[in-house]
Amino acid sequence: MDEDRFKKVVINLTERLDLDVGINPETKEEGINIKNIPTSFDVEFIQEHKSKIIPIIKELKSKHVQLNISLEEELYKGLLEKSEIRGEKIEDYIVEILKNEMLYVEH
Numbered sequence: 310m311d312e313d314r315f316k317k318v319v320i321n322l323t324e325r326l327d328l329d330v331g332i333n334p335e336t337k338e339e340g341i342n343i344k345n346i347p348t349s350f351d352v353e354f355i356q357e358h359k360s361k362i363i364p365i366i367k368e369l370k371s372k373h374v375q376l377n378i379s380l381e382e383e384l385y386k387g388l389l390e391k392s393e394i395r396g397e398k399i400e401d402y403i404v405e406i407l408k409n410e411m412l413y414v415e416h
Contacts, residue, residue, distance in 0.1 A: 315358075316365055319365045319366070322351060323366055325345065326344065327344035328341055328355075328362075329341070329344070329366065330363050330370070339363060340363075341355055341363065385399075
């Protein structure tokens with residue numbers, strides 16, 4: 310698998326499984342915390358590529374800030390509908406809206 314595709318797979322896994330890097334208290338070894346339920350394929354992939362995955366997760370976590378927001382139900386439904394029309398996850402659609410707003414403000 311080429312490096313770009315590998316990174317995309319790791320980004321997907323990180324988002325889907327809420328992956329983070331931590332230290333095993335027993336072994337003091339750096340490892341990957343899996344917060345959501347993985348498939349057996351996910352576990353196998355993570356085990357096989359752990360040393361390549363950890364730096365990517367660290368990079369992702371250093372560049373992103375997690376933000377939890379509360380939306381009125383009607384606003385959420387409207388955003389969800391528009392994101393589905395575009396074939397995007399609602400989170401990606403909201404980020405795109407925010408980025409466009411920042412570009413508009415800067416000009």
